[in-house]
Amino acid sequence: MSPFLKRFRDFAYVEWGGIYRDVSFELRTKKLRAVPMTLGACALILALQVIQHSGNTGTAWVNRVGGVYATLPWWKALLRTPLSLFVPDPSLPVWGLIAQVVFMFGIAEMTVGKRHTLGIGLLATLAGTSFARYSLAVGPDGFLGLPVSTLVVRDTGPSAAVVALGVYVACRYRAWWTGGALILAMLVEVVFIVNLAGFEHLTAIVATLLLCGLEGHLRRRREAALRPEPARRTPG
Template sequence: MNLTSRTGDVRRGTVGPLLGRAAAAEWGELWAAVGGRLARRRLAAVPLALTATLLVLLFDLVQQLPGGAGFVERVGVVRAGLPLELELLRTPLSLFVPALDLPVWGALAQVLVVFAVAEIVLGRPLALFVAYAGTVAGTLYARVAVDVGPGGFLGLPATDALVRDAGPSAAVVALAICAAWRARAWFTGAAVVALMGTEAAVLPNLAGLEHLAAIAAAVLIAALGEVFGGYWSRVLALARAATETVRTASGAAAR
């Protein structure tokens, strides 16, 4: 593409490098971390993402079988009208129960890609925690919103107490936000927030509002990690150094 300068000169090939620099600034750190790990370890680098994807596929296959929908309902489907303890008991598996009215390939692709990126960028334990926290945030929001009712702020009608929760999508949204924050991919994170906000505004249903709750949980986790993450790593480093010093001193005294 050609761009004409103020002097009237035609400068060729300026848009490509600009876009390349913008992409490198936005995704360079993310690509280096993810691409490097996958190049070294292949699929062994993302066991959490593979397990999550297989569980989504398994639950989808089971709920298509005769009697399978009832089984999935009992072990992994969460609704705001259920007792709280039952909701929380089912929530870990609800991460992997796909919606019945949406094509499962979309859920599989989202879970595989976003879980894999988050697993590498955040680390496996934190990625699992963020996925669970995003799902729990959506679940608890739905209960409160139904109690508030449609007349209150972000309230929901009583009929939504019978609607299935967002399933793996709430976890995917939370992971996308935290991974983008960690990799400093600010425009990508903002795009996810804008997309979910638009969805909730245009289609104000339970799933869309649960996604906003998952975003709020993810932003809180990312902000806390920003504030306290370095502090705890320094504390652990000091503790390890102190332990090593004591062990060395003890060994010298024993000799």
């Protein structure tokens, strides 16, 4: 084996070995039962895609139950947020979206669990929605303000959740190079393609990193509380 291949093998083992071990174990022991939420998410995305392409009535229904806009009242946006996570952009190929969900939701479900996967997906979606509202409030001349034309579009889909889950899994498994590469890719996207999606991806990443930091802090506090205190010397 050449030195380059050996270095890459060692890097891959350190970076992705833990993820590969846990994912392969889940698939080997449970097969499709390892990813019920991921399969359900894919089925829901496909169903909503079919409905919104079935005519004006279907499009209106999808918009009414899962369409989130920066101009909506907060209470209405919050009610629609859970379903908006699975409403695909009608102008994008749904198969690419399904592939992202199968890959990233599947890995997350098998490594950090269903509750974390769904919770982080919702957190990322809410963070993105909050950024859109902030940008609309400050206007195009404000800090991180975007043109109004980019903010009044329907703000749905799992892309922010996919990015956030990638960063979260990387942090949990200490795959620092992978997490860093993902963050760098999102920064490059914002620099070269100024649109709402790119900024929402970055907002989702910031929210995820804050969550990872909070979890790490709480974990260290629990470990410190469980650690036995050193025995005190008695004088004499």
